[in-house]
Amino acid sequence: MNLKDLFEPKTMAVIGVSAANDRHPANVIYDKNKNRYPLEVYAVNPKGGTLHGDAIYPGVGDIPEKIDLAVIATRAELVPAVMSDCARAGVKSAAVISGGFTEGGRADLQERIVSIAREAGLPFIGPNCLGIYVPFKVDTFFLPVERMIKPEPGGVSFVSQSGGILVDQMIKFTQQGVGMAKAVSIGNKALIGEKEMLAWLAKDPQTKVIAFYIEGFAPGQGREFVLAADACAKPVVIMKSGKTAAGNRAVSSHTASLAGDYASFAAAMAQHNIIEATDERELVSYCEALGAYGRQAVRNIGIITGSGGHGAMAVDACMAAGLDAPELSGAVQTEMKNNLAESIRSIAALGNPADLTGSAVDEDFVASAGVMAASPEIDCVVVLLLPYLPGITLDIGVKLSSVSRRFKKPFIAYVPQVEKYTMLIEGFELNGIPVSSSIEGAVLMAKALAGRQPC
Amino acid sequence: MLKKEVKDILAKHEKYGWVTEPDALQIFSLYGFRTPRFDVATDVAQAAAIAKEIGYPVVAKIVSHDVVHKSDVKGVVVGIKDDKTLEEAFRHISRIEGFDGMLIAEMVKGLELIIGAKNDLQFGPMILLGMGGVGVEIYKDVSLRMAPLTGRDVEGMIDGLVAGKLLSGYRGGASVNMDELKKTLIGFSGLMMDMRHLVESIDLNPVMCTEKVCTIADARIMLKKAG
Numbered sequence: 001m002n003l004k005d006l007f008e009p010k011t012m013a014v015i016g017v018s019a020a021n022d023r024h025p026a027n028v029i030y031d032k033n034k035n036r037y038p039l040e041v042y043a044v045n046p047k048g049g050t051l052h053g054d055a056i057y058p059g060v061g062d063i064p065e066k067i068d069l070a071v072i073a074t075r076a077e078l079v080p081a082v083m084s085d086c087a088r089a090g091v092k093s094a095a096v097i098s099g100g101f102t103e104g105g106r107a108d109l110q111e112r113i114v115s116i117a118r119e120a121g122l123p124f125i126g127p128n129c130l131g132i133y134v135p136f137k138v139d140t141f142f143l144p145v146e147r148m149i150k151p152e153p154g155g156v157s158f159v160s161q162s163g164g165i166l167v168d169q170m171i172k173f174t175q176q177g178v179g180m181a182k183a184v185s186i187g188n189k190a191l192i193g194e195k196e197m198l199a200w201l202a203k204d205p206q207t208k209v210i211a212f213y214i215e216g217f218a219p220g221q222g223r224e225f226v227l228a229a230d231a232c233a234k235p236v237v238i239m240k241s242g243k244t245a246a247g248n249r250a251v252s253s254h255t256a257s258l259a260g261d262y263a264s265f266a267a268a269m270a271q272h273n274i275i276e277a278t279d280e281r282e283l284v285s286y287c288e289a290l291g292a293y294g295r296q297a298v299r300n301i302g303i304i305t306g307s308g309g310h311g312a313m314a315v316d317a318c319m320a321a322g323l324d325a326p327e328l329s330g331a332v333q334t335e336m337k338n339n340l341a342e343s344i345r346s347i348a349a350l351g352n353p354a355d356l357t358g359s360a361v362d363e364d365f366v367a368s369a370g371v372m373a374a375s376p377e378i379d380c381v382v383v384l385l386l387p388y389l390p391g392i393t394l395d396i397g398v399k400l401s402s403v404s405r406r407f408k409k410p411f412i413a414y415v416p417q418v419e420k421y422t423m424l425i426e427g428f429e430l431n432g433i434p435v436s437s438s439i440e441g442a443v444l445m446a447k448a449l450a451g452r453q454p455c
Numbered sequence: 456m457l458k459k460e461v462k463d464i465l466a467k468h469e470k471y472g473w474v475t476e477p478d479a480l481q482i483f484s485l486y487g488f489r490t491p492r493f494d495v496a497t498d499v500a501q502a503a504a505i506a507k508e509i510g511y512p513v514v515a516k517i518v519s520h521d522v523v524h525k526s527d528v529k530g531v532v533v534g535i536k537d538d539k540t541l542e543e544a545f546r547h548i549s550r551i552e553g554f555d556g557m558l559i560a561e562m563v564k565g566l567e568l569i570i571g572a573k574n575d576l577q578f579g580p581m582i583l584l585g586m587g588g589v590g591v592e593i594y595k596d597v598s599l600r601m602a603p604l605t606g607r608d609v610e611g612m613i614d615g616l617v618a619g620k621l622l623s624g625y626r627g628g629a630s631v632n633m634d635e636l637k638k639t640l641i642g643f644s645g646l647m648m649d650m651r652h653l654v655e656s657i658d659l660n661p662v663m664c665t666e667k668v669c670t671i672a673d674a675r676i677m678l679k680k681a682g
Contacts, residue, residue: 219577254591254592255571256656264577267599
């Protein structure tokens with residue numbers, strides 16, 4: 001399915017705008033795209049009239065240009081007729097925002113729009129969705145522009161069955177400085193579901209990590225999805241809801257009871273290299289780390305810290321995540337020691353975690369990270385950075401990122417996240433080192449790189 | 456493609472919704488899986504003749520479409536060593552409601568595993584491996600994978616069991632022949648793929664595994680509801 005016109009439209013029709021109500025969802029969509037995106041946008045309503053001085057076309061066929069994307073926000077009963085109009089007018093793609101289909105007991109309406117669209121070769125997203133958001137390209141979300149939190153452009157594409165979860169997750173990505181390529185709300189996924197999005201995003205040059213929020217699959221669709229995800233070169237992360245059993249169904253065999261719906265879901269995902277995030281925080285951490293480094297063979301974590309307590313917590317988190325923080329060999333420890341400033345040589349503890357103490361300066365972190373990264377004993381370096389230590393400067397992020405690149409080893413940083421430290425955090429993130437606001441989150445990032453988890 | 460005999464057996468049990476042990480074992484036997492020697496008796500004399508043929512000790516189990524979980528109705532008697540105990544077992548089992556016959560089978564030793572299959576709505580056939588016996592739903596020490604299985608999947612399933620160490624001979628205990636277990640699981644997953652349109656779930660519980668072989672000591676096949 002070619003979805004180019006859906007994600008990179010040059011012309012858009014918004015069907016169902018109101019001449020009287022500026023807060024109507026269709027008007028919100030019309031306004032933001034007309035004023036803020038590089039698109040030709042046309043308003044459509046059978047009643048005609050004008051909107052802010054521009055014509056409202058009675059039908060999509062009356063618009064003088066070919067339409068790449070029709071955003072349909074009329075009442076559900078009208079959507080089949082609108083879809084037929086779009087097909088006749090040669091509209092290339094559509095987003096059906098309207099609700100009131102299978103979720104409201106009108107499976108018949110949904111079947112009709114699917115058959116019209118299939119016959120016309122007109123891919124559409126939805127119904128009952130927010131549609132798509134592509135930074136600086138297009139935004140069909142009916143959320144007023146002043147209320148939306150929009151992440152920077154970046155490598156994560158997120159596909160969600162729920163529009164609400166999608167918008168919330170965009171806030172969380174923004175908070176963590178994780179950039180997005182595409183945000184897609186697929187709603188009832190009548191024609192375009194997870195599998196179709198996966199196929200499209202696998203080829204999308206902007207997308208480095210493909211993430212999904214999934215409630216459930218239609219019969220047999222889960223199998224097709226995991227097989228396609230396994231064959232996809234990009235990392236796939238999922239977050240699932242509806243994990244609790246449907247309850248007291250009479251279960252007649254042990255296997256049916258033990259292989260419940262969620263147990264089967266989790267097993268099928270893990271078996272096919274799909275990373276399951278158990279909550280929103282994990283989802284953000286996994287996406288950020290995978291966006292920076294992709295999949296890596298990570299098992300042995302080297303921890304560098306200025307505080308013994310932080311180091312101990314990180315080791316615990318590694319163990320809980322199924323990772324190792326092996327004691328460094330004597331040779332590596334000696335080399336680390338020789339590279340430290342004279343003043344901290346006798347007080348630093350260099351096993352693993354390497355506690356450089358509160359007296360360490362940037363150069364001690366850089367030197368220790370270099371020795372760890374050069375050693376085959378360590379696959380990934382986690383730096384627990386305390387910006388309040390006097391020897392740490394704003395340049396620590398860029399300095400460590402050059403070490404990471406030189407030795408081609410992933411680095412992950414923990415920095416407490418308050419506004420005061422923003423510039424220091426950006427020193428890491430803008431130079432390619434993902435930063436977590438918690439020690440556990442930093443370890444989760446390393447775990448995401450490691451990929452397939454035992455289950 | 457399913458063998459015709461297998462299709463016939465499945466069709467015979469369709470109206471009951473599941474295949475009882477003798478025919479379920481027969482299906483696995485037809486596909487080359489190792490099963491114990493067994494036969495079904497409907498009277499005492501027949502039971503004695505079967506036991507003599509197999510050789511004591513034997514196990515006796517109820518055969519009935521009304522009894523899905525045989526242990527729950529005390530429908531299993533193990534370690535029968537002579538005709539007298541066999542006769543007592545028959546008298547007890549033949550009084551259970553829905554009695555169609557008594558299965559008499561060779562006693563099989565080994566580590567008890569459960570191997571199962573379930574036709575999941577979203578993911579299709581899933582294969583389960585776990586520590587078997589009646590405690591399986593208490594400990595829930597199981598691994599699951601989507602069928603068909605690869606050798607790597609099977610290794611992951613074994614590693615994924617908390618009690619997986621027992622399979623490689625824990626503290627001087629007997630180990631399990633991993634090649635045989637692998638062959639059994641992979642073969643079973645292939646058969647489940649072939650039967651997926653007819654079968655809802657399968658329990659092989661227990662599968663008895665030793666250093667030499669894996670034997671399906673009990674089998675139950677739940678069929679898909681028609682239509």
